[in-house]
Amino acid sequence: DTAVSQTPKYLVTQMGNDKSIKCEQNLGHDTMYWYKQDSKKFLKIMFSYNNKELIINETVPNRFSPKSPDKAHLNLHINSLELGDSAVYFCASNQGQGSQETQYFGPGTRLLVL
Amino acid sequence: GNSVTQMEGPVTLSEEAFLTINCTYTATGYPSLFWYVQYPGEGLQLLLKATKADDKGSNKGFEATYRKETTSFHLEKGSVQVSDSAVYFCALLQNSGGYQKVTFGTGTKLQVIP
Numbered sequence: 001d002t003a004v005s006q007t008p009k010y011l012v013t014q015m016g017n018d019k020s021i022k023c024e025q026n027l028g029h030d031t032m033y034w035y036k037q038d039s040k041k042f043l044k045i046m047f048s049y050n051n052k053e054l055i056i057n058e059t060v061p062n063r064f065s066p067k068s069p070d071k072a073h074l075n076l077h078i079n080s081l082e083l084g085d086s087a088v089y090f091c092a093s094n095q096g097q098g099s100q101e102t103q104y105f106g107p108g109t110r111l112l113v114l
Numbered sequence: 115g116n117s118v119t120q121m122e123g124p125v126t127l128s129e130e131a132f133l134t135i136n137c138t139y140t141a142t143g144y145p146s147l148f149w150y151v152q153y154p155g156e157g158l159q160l161l162l163k164a165t166k167a168d169d170k171g172s173n174k175g176f177e178a179t180y181r182k183e184t185t186s187f188h189l190e191k192g193s194v195q196v197s198d199s200a201v202y203f204c205a206l207l208q209n210s211g212g213y214q215k216v217t218f219g220t221g222t223k224l225q226v227i228p
Contacts (some may be wrong), residue, residue, distance in 0.1 A: 033216075041152075041201055043218040056215065090157060102148065103207070103216060108156035 003027050004106040006091050012112045013081060015095065021076045021109045023091030030095060032074035034066060037088040048110070049074050081113045117143040120204050120219035127194055127226050135189040135222045137178075141158075144163035145208040147171075147180050147187040152201045152221070161202070194226045 004025045011021055027030060033056075034046040048056035052068040063079045074093075078085060091106040121136040139147065149161040149171070162171030164180035164187065171178050176191045187204060204219040 041221040041223075043158075043203065043221075045216065048215075079116060092158075102146075102160055104160065105150070105158040 004091055004104050006106040006109050008109060009107065010110050012114065014114055015081055015083060017081050018077070018079045019081060020078070021111070022087055023074050023076070023106055025072055025093040025104070026079045027093060027104060028095070029093040030071050031093060032068065033092040034074065034076050035090040035092065037090060037108070038086050039087070048050070054104055086111055116145070116206060116208060116215070118204050118206055118217050118219035120222050123223040125222060125224050127224070129196055129226055129228050130193045133189070133191040133224065135193045135202055135224070137187045137189065137219060139185050139206050141185065141206055141208055143208065145206040147178070148205040148207065149176070149178055149187070149189050150203040150205060152203065154200070158203065164211045194224070196226045196228055198225045199224055
């Protein structure tokens with residue numbers, strides 16, 4: 001069984017569109033994250049949720065809005081997509097806000113904005 | 115703030131060669147340290163970790179020792195294989211303000227040729 005899953009795996013869309021990426025974890029973790037990996041492979045944290053509550057919100061345009069319907073899901077909605085949003089987006093999860101437990105990553109969603 | 119510095123790649127080695135990928139970090143306190151691996155077209159996978167000074171993480175023939183005196187966590191493998199070709203990320207995880215934050219290095223691409 002996949003521990004952290006993301007859909008879709010690939011997403012190609014036009015500038016100005018609104019799209020969502022979904023993430024689900026079946027590990028029973030209480031904390032989930034979104035990361036952005038740019039073309040140079042640099043990984044940067046975007047958001048962190050603990051038990052459906054936003055914990056970390058790095059400097060990310062407000063076109064990006066995370067939504068957590070329950071602690072097993074953290075979806076990422078992006079409005080008015082721009083060319084610079086093209087990247088690979090990774091979801092991750094772990095147990096214990098404030099702990100130093102390992103984060104487990106999803107397979108990534110490759111977003112290409114044309 | 116925290117930072118992780120990795121040697122720039124790509125690193126190109128012949129099969130069965132010895133591998134070292136250097137990683138140094140800057141952080142206060144006692145972070146946990148990780149190596150993640152990203153195979154072509156795939157997501158991040160945890161390779162190994164160490165949670166305190168002098169701990170040695172190991173997996174699949176790879177090793178890294180948490181050296182607090184030199185703030186380093188260098189990745190080593192005695193004999194690389196073509197299947198080890200991937201991007202390797204050094205990361206540190208630390209609690210900050212009651213929540214945890216992961217800081218990644220920029221990644222080092224390893225190419226192993228037969």
